[in-house]
Amino acid sequence: xxxxxxxxxxxxxxxxxxxxxxxxxxxxxxxxxxxxxxxxxxxxxxxxxxxxxxxxxxxxxxxxxxxxxxxxxxxxxxxxxxxxxxxxxxxxxxxxxxxxxxxxxxxxxxxxxxx
Amino acid sequence: xxxxxxxxxxxxxxxxxxxxxxxxxxxxxxxxxxxxxxxxxxxxxxxxxxxxxxxxxxxxxxxxxxxxxxxxxxxxxxxxxxxxxxxxxxxxxxxxxxxxxxxxxxxxxxxxxx
Numbered sequence: 558x559x560x561x562x563x564x565x566x567x568x569x570x571x572x573x574x575x576x577x578x579x580x581x582x583x584x585x586x587x588x589x590x591x592x593x594x595x596x597x598x599x600x601x602x603x604x605x606x607x608x609x610x611x612x613x614x615x616x617x618x619x620x621x622x623x624x625x626x627x628x629x630x631x632x633x634x635x636x637x638x639x640x641x642x643x644x645x646x647x648x649x650x651x652x653x654x655x656x657x658x659x660x661x662x663x664x665x666x667x668x669x670x671x672x
Numbered sequence: 673x674x675x676x677x678x679x680x681x682x683x684x685x686x687x688x689x690x691x692x693x694x695x696x697x698x699x700x701x702x703x704x705x706x707x708x709x710x711x712x713x714x715x716x717x718x719x720x721x722x723x724x725x726x727x728x729x730x731x732x733x734x735x736x737x738x739x740x741x742x743x744x745x746x747x748x749x750x751x752x753x754x755x756x757x758x759x760x761x762x763x764x765x766x767x768x769x770x771x772x773x774x775x776x777x778x779x780x781x782x783x784x785x786x
Binding site: 599661663665 | 676713714715717718761773774776777778779
């Protein structure tokens with residue numbers, strides 16, 4: 558069976574510090590991978606998605622970046638955090654698909670608080 | 673503008689009762705509509721996915737309906753349980769050619785009390 562892991566579960570970082578969140582998927586090959594952010598009182602916002610190693614698409618321009626160094630590893634980074642980066646970060650995967658009907662499976666999330 | 677609006681924003685019901693959550697959307701062109709359940713502090717879990725040709729889909733005590741003409745969907749929960757307490761999110765896929773985007777609603781927060 559497939560599982561998705563995210564760490565850390567919670568993180569408190571000062572403004573201006575760097576960030577690295579990691580997501581790994583087990584039990585599947587060549588998944589589509591996604592990073593979402595869910596701010597308080599707002600819907601999920603897609604940040605990045607990837608259809609393969611080294612292939613990253615950015616949905617929203619901001620001070621975050623993503624990388625996919627391995628097939629089942631997705632990393633969200635920032636060089637300098639802003640207060641507005643606080644939120645609940647969710648990684649998700651879906652089977653490779655062109656028709657958009659595949660389910661997305663979400664990880665447990667990382668609660669980031671920027672102080 | 674492509675939007676997904678859900679109502680009510682929050683709902684409190686007693687265990688064992690039924691409830692219906694609403695989702696109205698203005699997304700066009702429309703590809704499919706999904707309902708997710710998100711427990712507090714956890715990632716969303718998919719409940720149903722429906723294309724424009726499907727009117728209803730069930731997953732246990734959860735039944736989703738879709739009216740693509742009026743652009744409305746509902747999620748009906750039967751014989752609610754305490755574990756149904758969560759946020760229920762409606763997500764509509766916008767698709768134009770090879771371009772695809774998920775439009776997320778803000779969710780309905782459901783509390784099931786004993």
